Amino acid sequence: MKPKILIIGGTSGIGLALAKAHEQQDWQVSVVGSSSYKINVLRPLFPNWQIIQCDVCDSIQLNDLLEKLSENAPYQRIIYAAGWYLNERRFDLNAADSLKMLAVNLQAFQTCFAWAARHVQAACGYTATLVCLSSVAGLVDYPYTSVYAQCKRAMWHTAAAYRSALLPNKINVLCVASGYVDTETLRQINGGNAQHKPFLISETRAVNEILAALNSGRDTAIFPKRMKYFIQIVNLLPKPYLNWLMKKNDKESR
Ligand SMILES: NC(=O)c1ccc[n+]([C@@H]2O[C@H](COP(=O)([O-])OP(=O)(O)OC[C@H]3O[C@@H](n4cnc5c(N)ncnc54)[C@H](OP(=O)(O)O)[C@@H]3O)[C@@H](O)[C@H]2O)c1
Numbered sequence: 001m002k003p004k005i006l007i008i009g010g011t012s013g014i015g016l017a018l019a020k021a022h023e024q025q026d027w028q029v030s031v032v033g034s035s036s037y038k039i040n041v042l043r044p045l046f047p048n049w050q051i052i053q054c055d056v057c058d059s060i061q062l063n064d065l066l067e068k069l070s071e072n073a074p075y076q077r078i079i080y081a082a083g084w085y086l087n088e089r090r091f092d093l094n095a096a097d098s099l100k101m102l103a104v105n106l107q108a109f110q111t112c113f114a115w116a117a118r119h120v121q122a123a124c125g126y127t128a129t130l131v132c133l134s135s136v137a138g139l140v141d142y143p144y145t146s147v148y149a150q151c152k153r154a155m156w157h158t159a160a161a162y163r164s165a166l167l168p169n170k171i172n173v174l175c176v177a178s179g180y181v182d183t184e185t186l187r188q189i190n191g192g193n194a195q196h197k198p199f200l201i202s203e204t205r206a207v208n209e210i211l212a213a214l215n216s217g218r219d220t221a222i223f224p225k226r227m228k229y230f231i232q233i234v235n236l237l238p239k240p241y242l243n244w245l246m247k248k249n250d251k252e253s254r
Pocket of ligand 1: 013014057135177
């Protein structure tokens with residue numbers, strides 16, 4: 001019997017790269033995404049995968065998805081990699097974008113993690129593990145960061161709550177906070193090239209960091225190191241200065 005992994009948000013970017021890495025290690029892979037275009041491209045390439053279309057922002061679709069996935073449970077690893085982000089400036093998200101950002105990055109994550117906690121189980125020599133993809137943006141200790149950063153901060157703390165709660169059940173919870181990863185989506189929202197992003201890393205590097213954290217049973221993975229140290233320094237700045245700096249950056253990016 002093969003170990004089973006479910007990746008919600010596994011049809012592109014980091015989620016897809018993680019799915020491919022697990023297939024190479026002989027896992028049985030299930031992935032979820034909302035775009036039929038991406039799914040139609042993936043199906044012939046990965047005929048052994050279970051690939052399910054679902055918009056996790058739609059509560060009816062999400063309920064149906066979780067019911068369907070329950071039939072295939074338990075999984076040994078469940079990863080919430082679904083995420084939606086823009087080249088966001090703090091004050092110019094419209095109402096619809098803000099709601100979508102909350103729906104994918106926070107509300108659906110909460111629903112999926114609650115379900116995942118009940119459908120993950122150790123087997124085939126693998127510990128039961130839940131994983132979520134937060135971001136270093138969520139580690140900045142400042143109350144007026146972007147909606148995206150606040151969602152990722154909530155994810156970081158939610159993962160910590162699940163980690164404590166699931167300890168007696170021997171379920172690990174890994175929360176990943178990465179800096180910029182050179183995915184197709186990041187390139188798209190930056191006009192086709194994300195090379196100007198500070199401390200940018202490749203998808204392969206991100207996957208290797210996450211796999212290393214999984215293999216060593218770590219609770220958190222913050223990378224790359226230079227970005228981690230940068231955030232630590234930002235968090236040491238006096239709050240009024242940080243406030244001034246954030247406002248200045250915001251004005252300049254308009
Ligand atoms: N790339 C970075 O620099 C970076 C840095 C830090 C953290 N992260 C986080 O890492 C995760 C992956 O990012 P990425 O760059 O790899 O992005 P990506 O390629 O756009 O991947 C996002 C995944 O989420 C799925 N998804 C988005 N909205 C969905 C919805 N409504 N319903 C179902 N699935 C949905 C996408 O599939 P569909 O498009 O088919 O819906 C896709 O599979 C995100 O959570 C992101 O916040 C990324």
